[in-house]
Amino acid sequence: MVTSSSLPLPVIPTSEARTQLPDALRRFRSEGPLARPMVFGGHRRAEGVVIPFDLYVDLIPAIEDLEIAYLARERAKTGEVGALSDVASGLGLDPDDYR
Template identity: 65%
Template sequence: MSFPEILPSSAARAELPKALKRFRAEGASAEPLVFGSHRRAEGVVIPFDLYWQLLPAIEELEIAQIVRERSEAGEPSPLSEIAESIGLDPDNYR
């Protein structure tokens, strides 16, 4: 698959009805509509069927990002320590 043409936003807006027709006809394999400023890709419109197939991978990437951020934040604290630090006794909640 070759990289699709990058359209300016105004051209992408005009191309959208054609893209939707293509999505209906070709489903997940239809070429996406890529747009941006100065021929730099900034956004993409893809068939919903393709999005639905990609959703589990997108969610995994989001979870991985959260894990990375939390790992970089330092050592985790046990919930009991956090509770005690705000004046709660964890034994009261068992």
């Protein structure tokens, strides 16, 4: 688990994030997918992050894998079991794409 103390970026208050958003967008436009993200939350606790859209697009396959893993863990906790292909289909994925 990542905590705000282990983040290499400062966590800014939500009210400050609102005012810094235009600057973040300018940075994303000029620096591209590797631009520094903006981490924000209440009481300096990381609750959200704004990243360049191009980076998000690149991360989609990893996010989908994490979603599948999360669902599998949750089902394992409840004793509910099923085939991975059923989980993939439930997410709208074609299991053959991952062979």
